[in-house]
Amino acid sequence: MIDFETLSSTLPFFNQADLLGQFFKPRPEGSISLSWLEVGVAATLLFINAIISLQLGLGIAKRIATSSVRMTIQLAILGLVLKQIFELAQPAPVLGLAALMTVIAGVSAVKRIDHRYPSIYRNxxxxVWTSAWIVTSITVLLIVRPQPWHSPQVVIPLLGMVLGNSLTGISLGLDRFLSELKNRRGEVETMLALGATRWESCRGVFIEATRTAMIPILNTMSVAGIVSIPGMMTGQLLAGAEPIEAVKYQIMIMFVIAAAIAIxxxxxxxxxxxxxxxxxxQIEWERIRRS
Amino acid sequence: MSKTPLIRLRDVSRHDNSTGKQLLNAVSLQVRGGDRIGLVGASGSGKSTLLRAMAMLDRFSGELLYQEKQITHDAIPSYRREVIYMSQRPFFTYGTVEENLRLPFQFKSSQGSGRGRSFQTEIAATALDRFELPAQILDQPCESLSGGEQQMIALIRALLMEPRILLFDEPTAALDSDARDKYEQRIQEWHSESMADPEAERAFLWTSHDPAQIDRMTGKIITMDQGTLKTFPEADPNQQQSQIDGESQHDQSAEALND
Structure with a gap:
C-alpha cells in the first residue's frame, strides 16, 4: 500500500498547496506587483498556441515567436528607459523620449501601407507629430495638470496611447486613400477630363479613406464598457482606483484619442x-508606387 | 483661311520617369475649328499619350495654347470642359445614368450661365432618343448597362457639356457594327451642327486601328511612330495649305470650310 500522505509530503510536486505557496506567494493586499514567473505563465499560453501551429503546419509559429520576443525586449527596454527617466525627472529626457516614440510611430504607420509615394514618411x-502632440499637450497641460508638467509617468503613457491609436488611423487612411485612388483611376481621371478640379475628382476617395480610418475608434467607443473594458481603465482598476474615477479618465482618454486620430x-x-x-x-500616377 | 487654331502644340514632349522611355518627342500640331483629324500608328506609338496631353491630363514639357492663349492653372478644368478626352473604356461613378450625366454640371467649372452649363432633362432625353435608348435608362445604375450602352452614355455625357473639341481614344473598339454606325453618325452630326457659325466650329481627333473608319470619319490623317508625328499637316502655318491639300482629298467638309 502506498501511503499517499507520505508520498505527497516527500514529493513536493504532488503537493499543490505547497507548490502554489512556494511560487505564487499570496500578495499583500492592494498590491498588483507581478513576479517574472507570473509573467511566464501568460507566455506559456501563447507557447501552447505556437506548439499547435507547429503541429498543424499553420506556419505562424515563427512569427508568434519573433513577435513575442520582440515585444518582450521592446517593453523591457521601455521599462529600463522609463525607470531612468522617472528618476531624472527632467523635461529634456521626457521630451526626447516622446520625440523618439513619435518618429517611430510615424515610420510604423507607413510600414503597413502597400502603395507609397516618395515623401510619404515625412508626411x-x-x-503623427502634430496631431499627437497638440492633443497630448492639451490633455497634460489643461486636463490632467500634473506637477511638474513634464511628469514622465503622466506624459509618456498618455502620449503612447494617443500615438498608438493615431498611427493606426493614419496607416488605415493612407492605405485606403492610395490604393483606392489607383483602383478608381479611370473614374477619377474621367472626372478630371470632364472639368473637375483635382479636389473634386479626389474628394470621394478622400472621404472614404477618412471614414475607413475612423471606423476602429468609433467601434471601440460604441462597445466600450459593454463588450470590453478599455485598457487604461483596466489598469487603473487593477491599481486600485475608484471605478468612477477610472471611468472619468477613460471617457476623457477616448475623446482625446478620437480627436488625435481625426486630426x-x-x-x-x-x-x-x-x-x-x-x-x-493632374494626378501624378507615377509617384504612387507599390512597395 | 486665316482662322486661328483652337489648339496649338509646340514641341510637346513627355517621357516616362520609371522606364525612361520617350513617350512623346517634340510634337507640334495645330487643331482648327472644323478639323476632323485621324490619328493612326501602331500600339504604343503615342496616340493616347498625345490625346491625353492635349487634355492636359499628364505633365509634359513644351507649350499648349488654346485659342492662342496660355492656360493658367486655375483655368485647366474649364479648358478640359471645352476639350474633352474620351477614354477608350467609359468610366462612371457609382450611381444611376442620370446621376452620371448630371455629375459634370456639379463641378465648379460648370458654374455660370450659357449652353452646356446646366443639366436639362429634355436635352438629355433628346440625346438618348438619338441613340434609340429609352428614357427609363436614366434611372438604371451605370454598371448594369451593356458595354455598348455605356459607350453611348459616355458620349452623351460629354456632348451635353457642349465641348469645342473631342479627343476620341479608339471609342468604338468594343462596339458591334450597328452601335458603331450610330456612334459615328452622332459624332458627324455633332461636328456639322455648328458649321453655320465660324466662331463656334467644332473639331475632333480620332484614333483607330481601322483604316476604313479613319477614312469615313476624318479628313486629315496624322501618323505617329515612337512618339513623333510622321506627317505634319500643319507644322508650319505658312505651308499648311499645301499640306492640308495633300492630306485631305477625302474631306469635303473641311475643304469647304477652309475656303
Whole structure:
C-alpha cells in the first residue's frame, strides 16, 4: 500500500498547496506587483498556441515567436528607459523620449501601407507629430495638470496611447486613400477630363479613406464598457482606483484619442493629396508606387 | 483661311520617369475649328499619350495654347470642359445614368450661365432618343448597362457639356457594327451642327486601328511612330495649305470650310 500522505509530503510536486505557496506567494493586499514567473505563465499560453501551429503546419509559429520576443525586449527596454527617466525627472529626457516614440510611430504607420509615394514618411511623421502632440499637450497641460508638467509617468503613457491609436488611423487612411485612388483611376481621371478640379475628382476617395480610418475608434467607443473594458481603465482598476474615477479618465482618454486620430488622419490625407496631385489638376500616377 | 487654331502644340514632349522611355518627342500640331483629324500608328506609338496631353491630363514639357492663349492653372478644368478626352473604356461613378450625366454640371467649372452649363432633362432625353435608348435608362445604375450602352452614355455625357473639341481614344473598339454606325453618325452630326457659325466650329481627333473608319470619319490623317508625328499637316502655318491639300482629298467638309 502506498501511503499517499507520505508520498505527497516527500514529493513536493504532488503537493499543490505547497507548490502554489512556494511560487505564487499570496500578495499583500492592494498590491498588483507581478513576479517574472507570473509573467511566464501568460507566455506559456501563447507557447501552447505556437506548439499547435507547429503541429498543424499553420506556419505562424515563427512569427508568434519573433513577435513575442520582440515585444518582450521592446517593453523591457521601455521599462529600463522609463525607470531612468522617472528618476531624472527632467523635461529634456521626457521630451526626447516622446520625440523618439513619435518618429517611430510615424515610420510604423507607413510600414503597413502597400502603395507609397516618395515623401510619404515625412508626411506621416509630420501628421503623427502634430496631431499627437497638440492633443497630448492639451490633455497634460489643461486636463490632467500634473506637477511638474513634464511628469514622465503622466506624459509618456498618455502620449503612447494617443500615438498608438493615431498611427493606426493614419496607416488605415493612407492605405485606403492610395490604393483606392489607383483602383478608381479611370473614374477619377474621367472626372478630371470632364472639368473637375483635382479636389473634386479626389474628394470621394478622400472621404472614404477618412471614414475607413475612423471606423476602429468609433467601434471601440460604441462597445466600450459593454463588450470590453478599455485598457487604461483596466489598469487603473487593477491599481486600485475608484471605478468612477477610472471611468472619468477613460471617457476623457477616448475623446482625446478620437480627436488625435481625426486630426492625424485628415492631416496625413491632405498632405498626401497635395503630394500626388499638382496645380495643373493632374494626378501624378507615377509617384504612387507599390512597395 | 486665316482662322486661328483652337489648339496649338509646340514641341510637346513627355517621357516616362520609371522606364525612361520617350513617350512623346517634340510634337507640334495645330487643331482648327472644323478639323476632323485621324490619328493612326501602331500600339504604343503615342496616340493616347498625345490625346491625353492635349487634355492636359499628364505633365509634359513644351507649350499648349488654346485659342492662342496660355492656360493658367486655375483655368485647366474649364479648358478640359471645352476639350474633352474620351477614354477608350467609359468610366462612371457609382450611381444611376442620370446621376452620371448630371455629375459634370456639379463641378465648379460648370458654374455660370450659357449652353452646356446646366443639366436639362429634355436635352438629355433628346440625346438618348438619338441613340434609340429609352428614357427609363436614366434611372438604371451605370454598371448594369451593356458595354455598348455605356459607350453611348459616355458620349452623351460629354456632348451635353457642349465641348469645342473631342479627343476620341479608339471609342468604338468594343462596339458591334450597328452601335458603331450610330456612334459615328452622332459624332458627324455633332461636328456639322455648328458649321453655320465660324466662331463656334467644332473639331475632333480620332484614333483607330481601322483604316476604313479613319477614312469615313476624318479628313486629315496624322501618323505617329515612337512618339513623333510622321506627317505634319500643319507644322508650319505658312505651308499648311499645301499640306492640308495633300492630306485631305477625302474631306469635303473641311475643304469647304477652309475656303
Amino acid at each position: 506621416a511623421i509630420f501628421a 492625424g488622419v485628415v492631416l496625413s490625407l491632405a498632405l498626401s493629396y497635395r503630394n500626388v496631385t499638382n496645380e495643373n489638376h
